[in-house]
Amino acid sequence: MNCSTSTHRGSPTHKENIPPLTKADAFQHQRTKQRTVLGVLPENELRGRSLSQGSQFSKHSSVLDSSQLNFLGCTSSSSYEVYVEEACEVVLAASGQEVVSDSCDLESDTKSLQDEHVRLLMEFSSSAWLDASMHAEPEEPEVSGDTFCFDYADDIYKNLREIEKRFRAKPGHLERHPEITDGMRVILVDWLVEVVEEYKLSCETLHLAVNYLDRFLSSTAFIRRSKLQLAGTVALLVAAKYEETFPPELNEFVYITDCTYTKKQLLRMESLLLKVLDFNLAAPTTNQFLRLFMSVHSVCSTTENLALYIAELSLQEADPFLRYTPSILAAGAYCLATYTVSKSYWPGSLVAFSGYTMEEIIPCLSYLHKLYISAESWQQQAIRDKYKSTKFCRVSGIPPPAALTLL
Secondary structure (H helix, E strand, O other), X not given: OOOXXXXXXXXXXXXXXXXXXXXXXXXXXXXXXXXXXXXOOOHHHHHHHHHHHOHHHHHHOOOOOHHHOOHHHOOOOOOOOOOOOOOOOOOOOOOOOOOXXXXXXXXXXXXXXXXXXXXXXXXXXXXXXXXXXXXXXXXXOOOOHHHHHHHOHHHHHHHHHHHHHHHOOXXXXXXXXXXXXXXXHHHHHHHHHHHHHHOOOOHHHHHHHHHHHHHHHHOOOOOOHHHHHHHHHHHHHHHHHHHOOOOOOHHHHHHHOOOOOOHHHHHXXXXXXXXXXXXXXXXXOHHHHHHXXXXXXXOOHHHHHHHHHHHHHHHHOHHHHOOOOHHXXXXXXXXXXXXXXXXXXXXXXXXXXXXXXXXXXXXXXXXXXXXXXXXXXXXXXXXXXXXXXXXXXXXXXXXXOOOOOOO
């Protein structure tokens, strides 16, 4: 599907003066072994990077030809434009003062430390200590995550519901940015999905990144189209730092943009994004609510992955899904998945737990159903490809129900 011609996924009519995205502008998905990269890299820099990166990234390299330089407004990597003139730079420098220790003091401290180590070793190896350790009480087994979540589900849900509205992006926020269209956002989110898969990041990291991106765009104005990918990359960088145990390093985020942006630009944008978000990063997401619902009323693995797939599809569409809170979106994704697999909807246990009735979920559920049906015809297929794997039970290949029998 071409973003410039689609009535649902294309550019808004009030931005008709902006050059439309064509197939030459949008990156072409290469689904064999490659991840599509947004941006371009001059030939001499590509050769240098190939030598330095080694073979581990060779299968991922992808350079767009000259006909694709207009994608998201990106020009050559040699001509950067920083739209934030007064952005604060992150300074990573020491004070420059060296601390010189006297050699006699150093030897004395070392000897004292060694004596203390010997004393502790003798103390810990004494028979009294050994006898006490042998009769110590056995450790209690750790409580599983599922048990913990279930025991505290009510409190967790109540807290998430109280704060979810404060961490939402504003519907229609792209109207504040004349150079950015819905179609550009669709392509950017599709690219973020590919990056998350390549670096094996979690689904929650993806949901947080899209949340940060939309909230940033909601609180700013007149962001240039050439800086949209920079904002999306930094949103993913911050989300990975927040969510992942071992997030990718800064160099990796330079690499995934094919060196279109520098470290300095990423750090500047990171500082700006954090200030705009006021460092409020613990945003409730659709993924969190889904996990919570499924801990209260468990489902089979196929239904679980199908619900996650549907929730992830909704990330690409700002309209209409930014009109709904993450909790309602999660309820809609849960209902659509359970209906597709087992012809059931919203169980009574979740009605009591969530406070949502089926009548409240139906409007969002209807939009999700239309989204599910149309996903196969999209030009951007990263989410569908992701959920074709056995890891996710190949749920993207499950045909959507032709109609919903809503009672």
